[in-house]
Amino acid sequence: MHIRTLGRHFRESIKSLGRNGWMTFASVSAVTVTLLLVGVFFVIMMNINNITSNIEKDVEIRVHIDQAATKQDQEAIGKKIEKIPEVDKVRFSPKEEELTNLIKNLGEDGEVYKPFEQDNPLMDVYVVKTKTPQDVIKVAKQIEAYEYVQSVKYGQGYVEKLFHFVDITRNIGIALIVGLLFTAMFLISNTIKITIVARRKEIEIMRLVGATNSFIRWPFFLEGLWLGVLGAIIPIILISTAYYNLYEYVTPKISIKFVELLKFSPFVYQISGILILLGGLIGVWGSLMSVRKFLKV
Template sequence: MIRLALRETLTAARRAPLLTALAVITIAFSLYAFGLFGLVALNIRQAIRAVEERVEVRAFLRDSTSIYAVDSAMAAIGKYPEVARVEYVSQENALDRARSEMGEFTDVFDQAVLPASIEVHMRAGLRSPQTVAAVAKRIGSFSIVDDVRYGEEWVGKLYRLRTIASFVGIALGLAFAAVAVIIIGATIRMTVLARAKEIAVMRVVGATDAFVRRPFLIDGIIKGILGGILALVMTWATHRAVNEYFFQTVFFDERLMLVGLLAGAFIGVAGSMVSVGRQLRRI
């Protein structure tokens, strides 16, 4: 049955190569737009993730705190499930950092004494404002801690940005997918209309709607996959051009590329189902 449907699909492609090529190219460009959006969303997510990795709680220590008290506090903080790692920054290291980061104000730090601190780096996925604030509050309860800073306002803005980016990404992704389904449906509809007489004859001799529909569904899958491959190539070429002439970006990994091809097949069959169902009722 599947072999017959494949043969029907190939026969239809040979009968109307221009229409088939037009359908594949149209699908490719619709998926290309979807791929470009996905690439932008991926790079925005990577940028946000890179910034999120800098989320930390910094506990400034009281003067004359013994190293044993520091080690004990660091061991306790390191056991928190939200904490990835803990780092001690001595007064000398803090001064060196300040000088390297603000070299133009080196003279200001010549006689400065900066407090030692404990830097607490949060685990991925546990960097929400509520989680960071809770960890900061627990750390502030240690007797050796004089002050705790974690950029409350900055962490809140970062979390809101990530939430907005995720929401916009899902909304635009669904919109692009819907447009692709409509375009694919239109191309399949042209194929159905071109074979209207043949379909009418098949129904006269007893062919069921499922039998008539099957080649078009397979046709949609094949065109979706071919369009997906072409869209992937165009997206990769755009990625290379941006890297060469503008700035560095990351590309989809193998898993995401496979998801893209499967999405092309799914969109192809979805467009075919919508279009064929409507046209069969009219023939």
């Protein structure tokens, strides 16, 4: 295709938007409403996924070493844990550090434990992080069988429920997003089809005078692209403004470290890119599918 021909297609596609003002408005409105719903749902699901991921990352295994174990025994346990394929990080926490952390975490109530600093009843601990949170249960059971391991704690009973809840949330989110995208494609493409159907005579005439299929398709291809992109602009503005205000209002009020919203930047730019891409793809797809049925005269 020559550059001159491509330029003609660009000009014709833009002029067509103005010539068919009401149909353009209807198509852009359909894209706007649908992408607004898609965008809001994406924002909700991506923030839920971020929170659940932070909770999963916070899961760790605490291996309490028997007080009868010598220093060599402790080091041997640490080396065995490091050799487990699913283990990512291993950190040794001596009982003095454990008591200090206990007193600090309890605040004023921790003062009662200060007399135990000279005769510390706590045990040395290995803090273990796995490569994936789902490996925690498997690794904990393996470590539990080691000699001189007094106990292994990983939130047994709660961790299983957490992983189950996270899996359900993600599966439901994926299903809803896929369903919403298909609904968006159906609604938007049907609206664009109405625009194309209203101009079927124009297509038939172009076909009869010898215009090739590609020559006819290109203006409609570009027109669908403009409709999709134009329809994404308002959702992007509304979602960006609303999310900025929500982020500024909620973030200072959240005190739990793993419950936090995704940062405004680059998150909003990612959402904007997704909406523009979706709008453009759906607009192009709707136009091409509609034009194709009129190319046979």
